[in-house]
Amino acid sequence: xxxxxxxxxxxxxxxxxxxxxxxxxxxxxxxxxxxxxxxxxxxxxxxxxxxxxxxxxxxxxxxxxxxxxxxxxxxxxxxxxxxxxxxxxxxxxxxxxxxxxxxxxxxxxxxxxxxxxxxxxxxxxxxxxxxxxxxxxxxxxxxxxxxxxxxxxxxxxxxxxxxxxxxxxxxxxxxxxxxxxxxxxxxxxxxxxxxxxxxxxxxxxxxxxxxx
Amino acid sequence: xxxxxxxxxxxxxxxxxxxxxxxxxxxxxxxxxxxxxxxxxxxxxxxxxxxxxxxxxxxxxxxxxxxxxxxxxxxxxxxxxxxxxxxxxxxxxxxxxxxxxxxxxxxxxxxxxxxxxxxxxxxxxxxxxxxxxxxxxxxxxxxxxxxxxxxxxxxxxxxxxxxxxxxxxxxxxxxxxxxxxxxxxxxxxxxxxxxxxxxxxxxxxxxxxxxx
Amino acid sequence: xxxxxxxxxxxxxxxxxxxxxxxxxxxxxxxxxxxxxxxxxxxxxxxxxxxxxxxxxxxxxxxxxxxxxxxxxxxxxxxxxxxxxxxxxxxxxxxxxxxxxxxxxxxxxxxxxxxxxxxxxxxxxxxxxxxxxxxxxxxxxxxxxxxxxxxxxxxxxxxxxxxxxxxxxxxxxxxxxxxxxxxxxxxxxxxxxxxxxxxxxxxxxxxxxxxx
Amino acid sequence: xxxxxxxxxxxxxxxxxxxxxxxxxxxxxxxxxxxxxxxxxxxxxxxxxxxxxxxxxxxxxxxxxxxxxxxxxxxxxxxxxxxxxxxxxxxxxxxxxxxxxxxxxxxxxxxxxxxxxxxxxxxxxxxxxxxxxxxxxxxxxxxxxxxxxxxxxxxxxxxxxxxxxxxxxxxxxxxxxxxxxxxxxxxxxxxxxxxxxxxxxxxxxxxxxxxx
DNA sequence: TATGAATGAGATTTCATTCAT
DNA sequence: CATGAATGAAATCTCATTCAT
Numbered sequence: 001x002x003x004x005x006x007x008x009x010x011x012x013x014x015x016x017x018x019x020x021x022x023x024x025x026x027x028x029x030x031x032x033x034x035x036x037x038x039x040x041x042x043x044x045x046x047x048x049x050x051x052x053x054x055x056x057x058x059x060x061x062x063x064x065x066x067x068x069x070x071x072x073x074x075x076x077x078x079x080x081x082x083x084x085x086x087x088x089x090x091x092x093x094x095x096x097x098x099x100x101x102x103x104x105x106x107x108x109x110x111x112x113x114x115x116x117x118x119x120x121x122x123x124x125x126x127x128x129x130x131x132x133x134x135x136x137x138x139x140x141x142x143x144x145x146x147x148x149x150x151x152x153x154x155x156x157x158x159x160x161x162x163x164x165x166x167x168x169x170x171x172x173x174x175x176x177x178x179x180x181x182x183x184x185x186x187x188x189x190x191x192x193x194x195x196x197x198x199x200x201x202x203x204x205x206x207x208x209x210x211x212x
Numbered sequence: 213x214x215x216x217x218x219x220x221x222x223x224x225x226x227x228x229x230x231x232x233x234x235x236x237x238x239x240x241x242x243x244x245x246x247x248x249x250x251x252x253x254x255x256x257x258x259x260x261x262x263x264x265x266x267x268x269x270x271x272x273x274x275x276x277x278x279x280x281x282x283x284x285x286x287x288x289x290x291x292x293x294x295x296x297x298x299x300x301x302x303x304x305x306x307x308x309x310x311x312x313x314x315x316x317x318x319x320x321x322x323x324x325x326x327x328x329x330x331x332x333x334x335x336x337x338x339x340x341x342x343x344x345x346x347x348x349x350x351x352x353x354x355x356x357x358x359x360x361x362x363x364x365x366x367x368x369x370x371x372x373x374x375x376x377x378x379x380x381x382x383x384x385x386x387x388x389x390x391x392x393x394x395x396x397x398x399x400x401x402x403x404x405x406x407x408x409x410x411x412x413x414x415x416x417x418x419x420x421x422x423x424x
Numbered sequence: 425x426x427x428x429x430x431x432x433x434x435x436x437x438x439x440x441x442x443x444x445x446x447x448x449x450x451x452x453x454x455x456x457x458x459x460x461x462x463x464x465x466x467x468x469x470x471x472x473x474x475x476x477x478x479x480x481x482x483x484x485x486x487x488x489x490x491x492x493x494x495x496x497x498x499x500x501x502x503x504x505x506x507x508x509x510x511x512x513x514x515x516x517x518x519x520x521x522x523x524x525x526x527x528x529x530x531x532x533x534x535x536x537x538x539x540x541x542x543x544x545x546x547x548x549x550x551x552x553x554x555x556x557x558x559x560x561x562x563x564x565x566x567x568x569x570x571x572x573x574x575x576x577x578x579x580x581x582x583x584x585x586x587x588x589x590x591x592x593x594x595x596x597x598x599x600x601x602x603x604x605x606x607x608x609x610x611x612x613x614x615x616x617x618x619x620x621x622x623x624x625x626x627x628x629x630x631x632x633x634x635x636x
Numbered sequence: 637x638x639x640x641x642x643x644x645x646x647x648x649x650x651x652x653x654x655x656x657x658x659x660x661x662x663x664x665x666x667x668x669x670x671x672x673x674x675x676x677x678x679x680x681x682x683x684x685x686x687x688x689x690x691x692x693x694x695x696x697x698x699x700x701x702x703x704x705x706x707x708x709x710x711x712x713x714x715x716x717x718x719x720x721x722x723x724x725x726x727x728x729x730x731x732x733x734x735x736x737x738x739x740x741x742x743x744x745x746x747x748x749x750x751x752x753x754x755x756x757x758x759x760x761x762x763x764x765x766x767x768x769x770x771x772x773x774x775x776x777x778x779x780x781x782x783x784x785x786x787x788x789x790x791x792x793x794x795x796x797x798x799x800x801x802x803x804x805x806x807x808x809x810x811x812x813x814x815x816x817x818x819x820x821x822x823x824x825x826x827x828x829x830x831x832x833x834x835x836x837x838x839x840x841x842x843x844x845x846x847x848x
Numbered sequence: 849t850a851t852g853a854a855t856g857a858g859a860t861t862t863c864a865t866t867c868a869t
Numbered sequence: 870c871a872t873g874a875a876t877g878a879a880a881t882c883t884c885a886t887t888c889a890t
Contacts, residue, residue, distance in 0.1 A: 057876045130338035177389035204416025269851045554762035601813035621806045628840025693872045
């Protein structure tokens with residue numbers, strides 16, 4: 001039934017000899033996985049459902065992913081990578097800036113990145129067993145923390161403390177969580193006001209004047 | 213469904229002797245649930261295991277709890293209540309204090325409360341589908357937020373902003389998350405240093421001098 | 425459907441409070457396992473089929489057996505135990521006899537025991553991965569071998585060799601295999617003639633006169 | 637189904653150059669099958685694994701073999717043929733010999749043939765469903781049995797019995813099984829001693845003097 | 849009230865086989 | 870000839886929940 005249809009549709013989409021086939025399949029599975037994750041949540045995420053959503057046979061999943069967890073990971077990775085890229089880029093762009101500007105820009109980038117796919121963010125933050133995804137999350141945190149540490153070290157007067165590692169840890173944790181919750185909980189705070197608050201929080205913490 | 217819930221509410225309001233048995237049972241089940249949650253994690257948490265750990269029959273669970281989720285909730289509630297109580301008490305105690313002292317004391321209370329049962333905290337924060345437990349978490353947050361809002365409103369000069377709601381939201385989110393992560397991730401920061409950082413962060417944000 | 429029927433039939437069979445229930449279930453599963461093993465062979469032996477044959481739900485199997493292998497083992501054990509018992513008994517009974525009589529009696533006992541359930545013997549010998557059942561088979565062989573070794577040691581002149589261990593090994597292997605194949609392959613040899621041959625083979629080997 | 641069989645028979649009869657490719661393929665598949673059988677055992681023997689081991693696509697297998705069982709058969713055949721050839725040769729060579737010498741030589745040949753590839757022997761004897769391979773085993777047995785029967789018939793005084801068929805059956809069964817078990821179980825018996833025992837067993841049975 | 853045997857749907861994963869290219 | 874992606878049935882096992890006793 002679906003088999004012949006799938007095959008035909010598939011064939012009609014194909015362009016490259018074999019890379020395209022695999023790639024399209026992986027895409028399709030990840031996209032289906034994302035859909036299932038958002039529709040049924042993590043607890044309702046089953047390989048059969050993903051296969052159904054992707055319009056393929058359950059067995060076919062296993063030619064592209066070793067197991068169920070790998071599919072979840074792929075879905076999450078796609079999201080994490082996008083966030084990481086945007087944030088790291090923003091952070092790197094502003095590495096030469098003065099304090100408040102960089103904080104605001106970075107937070108804005110994070111806000112934009114996280115807000116771009118709130119549905120996935122919600123599943124990742126609220127439904128996935130964090131244990132399984134700690135690595136991915138801490139990877140970004142560590143990356144950002146190191147950048148911030150380096151930034152602080154490069155500006156001797158930029159902070160009241162000399163323990164830049166600790167300062168960076170506090171900053172990154174606070175910004176990350178505030179932004180995540182802002183995106184997910186949608187408190188009654190305007191976007192600019194939120195950014196102002198973050199800048200105030202971090203600026204006050206670092207001892208830099210934040211009033212432009 | 214509603215039957216067991218009724219029973220639970222009922223049990224918690226009564227005092228009669230023969231109800232002591234039910235109460236003891238609820239206790240036993242919650243305690244067993246806690247043990248299983250810590251031993252096997254959320255994914256390994258099954259009603260059969262809880263029944264086994266409690267030394268009762270699986271069927272008996274359903275006379276005290278409507279379903280599996282209710283048992284998890286009860287275990288988490290027990291933990292949340294303890295945390296909430298300690299924090300609210302600390303906050304109430306210091307309601308008349310000046311800024312820095314209150315922040316430090318409250319954070320210390322939270323730190324103590326969360327650190328008292330790291331195992332459960334870890335499961336709650338890292339393994340439980342947060343969607344199912346959002347209510348409980350936000351309940352405490354709201355409670356604390358309202359106290360902080362009131363506190364800020366009572367002290368006109370205590371903050372640079374007039375939007376106390378927003379300020380309270382930022383403060384509570386930041387303190388909560390920093391403390392949770394401090395307890396769970398055990399960064400290389402001494403307890404007192406951590407409290408200093410939190411006080412610096414919040415004090416700077418509120419615009420109050422934090423050097424005692 | 426089958427559920428209620430099963431339950432009723434079951435209830436009507438029950439006598440003892442709870443032992444009977446378990447015991448009857450184990451019986452039923454083993455019996456069903458035997459049937460499936462004989463009907464579909466080892467490769468067709470599936471837990472679903474066993475459950476179906478037993479008229480119970482697949483899940484119920486797992487209250488009595490930890491896994492599929494355990495069910496196969498139970499079926500085979502039942503057969504092996506019967507064989508072992510009969511043979512060991514015959515061997516022990518004749519331990520004081522002179523050579524030829526004992527050989528003939530023991531072989532006859534083995535023949536009877538193996539012939540009692542040819543179907544199971546065939547599956548055990550020809551379909552089961554021997555690796556899984558080596559223990560059971562070698563257990564009986566060892567048991568018999570030790571008895572034979574002791575017997576030979578007790579009769580200094582009973583054999584041409586002094587290495588009773590080797591002699592026992594040869595005897596047991598030969599008798600076992602000949603009997604198994606006699607039962608399974610049904611060669612055109614009368615039962616008594618077969619026993620005569622075994623007695624001749626072993627008697628000649630041991631150097632004892634076998635003509636009665 | 638019949639298609640691949642035809643192809644195999646066909647390939648084995650032809651000599652043409654372009655068929656060399658097919659022949660090489662059959663070789664490769666059989667060799668890969670042997671490797672998988674020895675590496676993963678019979679339960680781990682899958683067509684995909686064989687294809688992988690052979691470095692070809694799973695689909696290609698089906699141009700040379702009708703199904704999985706045929707591949708197993710081919711692997712086993714290769715082994716059986718080698719054993720059969722060696723044993724038959726030894727038996728034919730000694731067809732004029734006196735009793736003890738022939739028994740010893742034949743058993744030695746069997747011992748050598750079986751010992752040459754213990755790994756395959758073990759899989760064949762202990763992992764393969766014997767039902768599927770009975771033909772091959774009984775074919776050799778029958779072949780040998782007929783030779784032995786003829787031998788016995790040609791030497792009227794060579795045995796105590798006149799039923800040469802029965803005698804041959806007993807002899808072949810005993811020798812075969814003893815040798816297989818000797819090779820597989822590695823009992824603590826020296827090779828020469830083992831041969832002595834077999835000669836003693838058979839010689840005693842046949843009523844011929846075995847002391848050279 | 850308490851039991852616990854029984855349920856049965858459903859989950860993950862494997863693999864012999866096909867067939868369009 | 871050869872490919873190898875795709876199939877899809879089937880297998881083992883788990884577990885929340887029920888209900889007769």
